[in-house]
Amino acid sequence: xxxxxxxxxxxxxxxxxxxxxxxxxxxxxxxxxxxxxxxxxxxxxxxxxxxxxxxxxxxxxxxxxxxxxxxxxxxxxxxxxxxxxxxxxxxxxxxxxxxxxxxxxxxxxxxxxxxxxxxxxxxxxxxxxxxxxxxxxxxxxxxxxxxxxxxxxxxxxxxxxxxxxxxxxxxxxxxxxxxxxxxxxxxxxxxxxxx
Numbered sequence: 001x002x003x004x005x006x007x008x009x010x011x012x013x014x015x016x017x018x019x020x021x022x023x024x025x026x027x028x029x030x031x032x033x034x035x036x037x038x039x040x041x042x043x044x045x046x047x048x049x050x051x052x053x054x055x056x057x058x059x060x061x062x063x064x065x066x067x068x069x070x071x072x073x074x075x076x077x078x079x080x081x082x083x084x085x086x087x088x089x090x091x092x093x094x095x096x097x098x099x100x101x102x103x104x105x106x107x108x109x110x111x112x113x114x115x116x117x118x119x120x121x122x123x124x125x126x127x128x129x130x131x132x133x134x135x136x137x138x139x140x141x142x143x144x145x146x147x148x149x150x151x152x153x154x155x156x157x158x159x160x161x162x163x164x165x166x167x168x169x170x171x172x173x174x175x176x177x178x179x180x181x182x183x184x185x186x187x188x189x190x191x192x193x194x195x
Contacts, residue, residue, distance in 0.1 A: 020099035026166050027101075035158055039102035046098045048073050048091040064088075115146060119160070 023041040030038035046052065053065050053075065065075045066085065074090035076083050089096060104110060118141045122129040131137040147153040 020097065022166060023099040023101055026162065029165060030162060033158075033162065035162065037159075038162075041099050041101040043097065043099050045095045046091075047094050048075060048089075048096050049094050115152075115156075117156070117160075118144070118147070 021043065024043050027038045027041040030036065048065075053062065053073070056062050060078060061075065064077070065073065066088070068074050068088075068090055072090040072093045074085075074088040076085065076088045104112070118137075119131050120129065122132075134140070141147050142153065147156065
């Protein structure tokens with residue numbers, strides 16, 4: 001999908017690709033709203049061979065690089081969805097417009113806890129999430145840790161508002177860094193190392 005293409009509204013919400021410029025826009029919108037919790041993100045051109053393929057120590061990632069039929073260098077990552085040659089990210093021929101964002105260090109270096117959204121989607125065409133069918137779901141969440149004390153639920157509502165304004169899909173997480181209730185940055189799951 002090209003940068004200026006709009007989402008096809010006939011597709012399911014989980015069929016659309018994330019766009020790198022949305023990460024940059026989220027950082028700026030977060031600053032405008034005064035939340036100041038989205039990690040800094042900037043845009044730049046990346047040479048996928050020189051800056052990714054030639055320097056990666058991840059053997060699995062290195063094996064995913066290939067040349068497209070028109071000669072562009074492409075690769076794909078490791079994830080549950082869209083990680084195949086059919087959904088590869090490609091340079092033109094090697095240059096890729098991308099966003100770079102702060103990423104938390106490995107969990108062994110910086111202990112933390114994350115809470116998944118209580119209102120996350122089921123990502124199923126046939127099964128609805130519990131919040132879509134249970135009229136008392138909100139009352140249940142309000143009694144469930146960590147949302148039952150402090151400002152966690154209100155912090156999460158702020159995040160949901162930001163996601164709505166960005167037309168995201170409630171995929172971000174609240175993350176408590178360094179065991180500090182004062183620092184609750186919002187990270188997208190793909191920016192968090194595997195735990």
